[in-house]
Amino acid sequence: MAEYRTFTTDDAMRFADEHSGLFGEHSKLSCEEFGDGNLNLVFRVENDKGTSLIVKQALPYARCVGESWPLTIDRARIEAEVLIKHRKLCPEHTVEVLHYDAEHAAILMEDLSDYRILRSELIAAKQFPHLAAQLAAYLANTLYYTSDFALTGPKKKQQVSQFLNPELCLITEDLFFTDPYCNHERNNVHSEIRTEAQQLWHDEVLQAEVAQLKADFLSKPQALLHGDMHSGSIFINDENCKVIDAEFGFYGPIGFDVGSLVGNLLLSYLSHFGLTADSSARETQQQYLLEQITCLWQQFSSQFKQLMEQECREPSLQNSLYQQRFMQQIWADTLGYAGCELIRRTVGLAHVADLDSISDSTLRGQCEAKALKLGRQLILQRHELANMAQLVALIQYQQA
Amino acid sequence: MAEYRTFTTDDAMRFADEHSGLFGEHSKLSCEEFGDGNLNLVFRVENDKGTSLIVKQALPYARCVGESWPLTIDRARIEAEVLIKHRKLCPEHTVEVLHYDAEHAAILMEDLSDYRILRSELIAAKQFPHLAAQLAAYLANTLYYTSDFALTGPKKKQQVSQFLNPELCLITEDLFFTDPYCNHERNNVHSEIRTEAQQLWHDEVLQAEVAQLKADFLSKPQALLHGDMHSGSIFINDENCKVIDAEFGFYGPIGFDVGSLVGNLLLSYLSHFGLTADSSARETQQQYLLEQITCLWQQFSSQFKQLMEQECREPSLQNSLYQQRFMQQIWADTLGYAGCELIRRTVGLAHVADLDSISDSTLRGQCEAKALKLGRQLILQRHELANMAQLVALIQYQQA
Known part of the structure; x- marks a missing residue:
């Protein structure tokens, strides 16, 4: 050929x-x-x-x-x-x-013919007890072993260059960080949340935080990211899950991968206010999703910590106080990028089926408004929310 | 050929x-x-x-x-x-x-035959009123126009790749950030400050901060740095100064270039405790150096701010609150890297003539101890020191 x-x-x-x-x-x-x-x-x-x-x-x-x-x-x-x-x-x-x-x-x-796409399964309110633990292992291993903790400067620079991926990164730079925060023609805003979207476009305090997250996306090559960790890039069945579709991969901030996934689980959580009429079924599914988000962070962070403590090849990064702060910074980034994902999937070009498949447009608008509100809170409070318990409290507060 | x-x-x-x-x-x-x-x-x-x-x-x-x-x-x-x-x-x-x-x-x-090397001139207690303003212009222009404010994502990624410079960066990674903080065979420690050096090697709080500065050196490609901004890389005469020797150039944190220069001016400042016996001549020269450091930061930051405000091509980085925080972060980085420069030039492999040419070894040891102490303070207090006045006060406090 x-x-x-x-x-x-x-x-x-x-x-x-x-x-x-x-x-x-x-x-x-x-x-x-x-x-x-x-x-x-x-x-x-x-x-x-x-x-x-x-x-x-x-x-x-x-x-x-x-x-x-x-x-x-x-x-x-x-x-x-x-x-x-x-x-x-x-x-x-x-x-x-x-x-x-x-x-x-x-x-x-x-061929993953015996697997199904995670997003469709979550929309159908399916539950997979192994979801979070397995994806935590994927994130911890792929991100740790491509970071400065595991690679020498020269080796990592070679990989940064191998995975520059300028064109696909530019799509994310625009669709994820820029368009949703201004009245851009590429945006897709349902009429029910027009007012909330307009507030976004004038929210300079929020925009300053998003600028920081975007600057980090541009200039913080911490690890080789998947780059598109949404629930459509994950295949799952009753035993296992596998990640596909890595064409957005590049060296970027670790919290971007973790946060994209957390954001998608939160989108699913919020969508069930519109998808699942039965309140008991809804609460069960939402409880499941919160448990998965909690487990995802706990397992990811504990595995990443363990790898830093036991495998770090770089003497000056073995300092335990530094490693503690590094995890804290990934946590804040995770919340920030999760917040961006909530917002861009609601008002940006690329929506998610979780929200778009809510048939009642008033209900859908309510869910979308919740997504914007929670997204904004995650971005603004990412340095204040100290741990998962506070995050869960904040999410549950949305229901009130 | x-x-x-x-x-x-x-x-x-x-x-x-x-x-x-x-x-x-x-x-x-x-x-x-x-x-x-x-x-x-x-x-x-x-x-x-x-x-x-x-x-x-x-x-x-x-x-x-x-x-x-x-x-x-x-x-x-x-x-x-x-x-x-x-x-x-x-x-x-x-x-x-x-x-x-x-x-x-x-x-x-x-050929800059009508120029002389800045370091030798400063050792000889020469003064150049234009030094700081001109180098501030060099730093503001070279760093701003190679940053995310001025370049699109794809254009900057191409340059990051063009200037990876893995081998020379590795030298800096080792000599600047690693060796001075452990008992490394490459270090060059005069016997007079052996005790102070050993304290450094057990100072885990300081090492955690240096780890952060090193991680940023590895993973914060903000702009195309000169990479070796010491006073031996600068030629000067009565009208002008020019920067040479850019073989350490790469995409890194903006504060590294600014901080290296500030660190070298501080080394000169401290060296005159040993080089210049006459107290009035010493005070005059030290006063000159503090004014240059003050002017360097003020002119650099005001020009960089102006460029961000007037020239920024990237809509989401035009946010003024973000730009304010960006300058604050360059300031903290500048102090941190200046502190590292003070320490590595005192106990690391590559000393500077400013200190090494102090003929009385007791006096030299006192100056070196001051450099280690100030270096440590700059690194640890880089987020607390709010402005140049506080930095100058801290430096002058060394004399007491």
Whole structure:
């Protein structure tokens, strides 16, 4: 294969066949394209024994707007290389990449056909007791082992350069940190919360805090982030969960990954005010989500602390007082980025199904207003909220 | 010319002749090598009309220890590219690079023969009223225009990658932040301050703060730093000063450049307790140095503020409350890195002539002890010292 071209199902089958020993006879393969994303083609290639693999190919433009929004296909390299690195650090919870082809920006990877997307499951009020503990392990291992605690200066600089990812970072810089705080044409504001959105656009105290969080996103390369840790990037079943879709990966602030996930769990929490009419069912699900958020932070922070204490290769960062402050700073960042996620998913371009699938628009507006209010509180109070108990109290206070 | 080889004076003349139109007849050139550094050859090439240029060639090893300590010659590229970029941003106070040759790691640059090295001048108790204002302009312009305020995310990421400079950063990571705080064989501790040095090696509260400053050096790419802003990197005469020697340039915390310079002015201040016996002459010189430090910060901060207010290209960083906090954070970093410079120049590998040229070893030991004490205070109190008046009071308190 030579120059880039968009794959047909035939191409995808050939690609899967060529780069895996799983399949046997080529003639017995079948293939369907099922991507619902805007940026990629996604094929499932299957043999007659039910073994299947995924072929994901980056499109050189954003599909939702035709071919008018060009987007580097180098993001397939980023995705493959982040996933391969993260899988080395946390094999249990990272999807397996079998092959990456630079010319075609195509990745052959494990099919998670016995898993489902976490977001849909949470919307359906499903519960998975292992969710938080497993994702905490993923975050602690991938973030610790790519940080200054584990890598020498030169080694880390090489990785910073390998994962610069300027184009996809720019999307986040705009959609996550800029648009929601001004009356930008890319925003998507339901009429029910127009007033609250306008307050946001004039809230200079909040904007100063968001500027700090954005500056850190631009200039705090602490670890190799997944970069897009929302509940649509996580596949789950009754035993396990696995992280996919790492094309936004880059070296950034640790709290961005943790906070994005916390923000998505909070979005699910708030959405059930609109999704689940039965108050007992709603309370059960919301209680579950709060427990998961609590467990996520506790397990993540205790594992990260343990790694700092036991594995740190850098003598001057072994100081225990420094490590304590480092965790405190990740905590504050986590709250801040979680708050940004709540806000940008409510008034920005990219909404979440959790809120958008609330059929009653008045109810949906109420949930969205709660998301804006809580998001603002998390950002403004991120240095004051001392621990998880205070965060939970603040969240529960929203219901009153 | 093809592969790297060490230049002879003949090579240096040919190189200068080939890459400048200044010289005329080749036969009338003369050349001397006068580098006293450990890492480079430095030639002055002159014609018979007294026009001269400098040829600086990076050696592939540290000369002070023979050929046993290999060091990338890519540092010549870094030096040339940083100086060219900084000169675009502040032509008055950056040495001019006429040509850079990658194969030979050689730079042809302006000869500052009518300038002298700032450190020697300060040791000789010379005064230059323009020193602080000019260096403030250099720092404000070079640092502002390479920061997130002036560059888009993608443009800055490209520059971060261009100026990674892993090998030379590693030298700073070790010599500046690690060695002085432990009993490292590379340290150079005069016997008179052995006790004070040992206290440093057990001071875990201080080490926690230094760990934070080191972590920021590793992971806070705010602007393209000079990276080695000591008074040996500055040439000065009665009208002007120019910055040279940018091989340590990289994207790091803005306060590192400002603090290194402040630290060197403070080293000069303290050294005059030992260098200048006459108390009136000493007070005059020390008063001059405090005024320069005050002026340096005031002019730097007011110019940087003005640039943020008037030139910021990034909408979300235009918030004035954020900009205020940003300056406050540069101030704290400046104090912290100045403190580190005081300490590492006293007990670390690379001393400064200011202290080392104090002939009476008891007096020298007293000055070194003052440097360690003030360094520690600056690091520990960097968030409490609210402004320049408080810093000056703290410094003057050392004399008591």
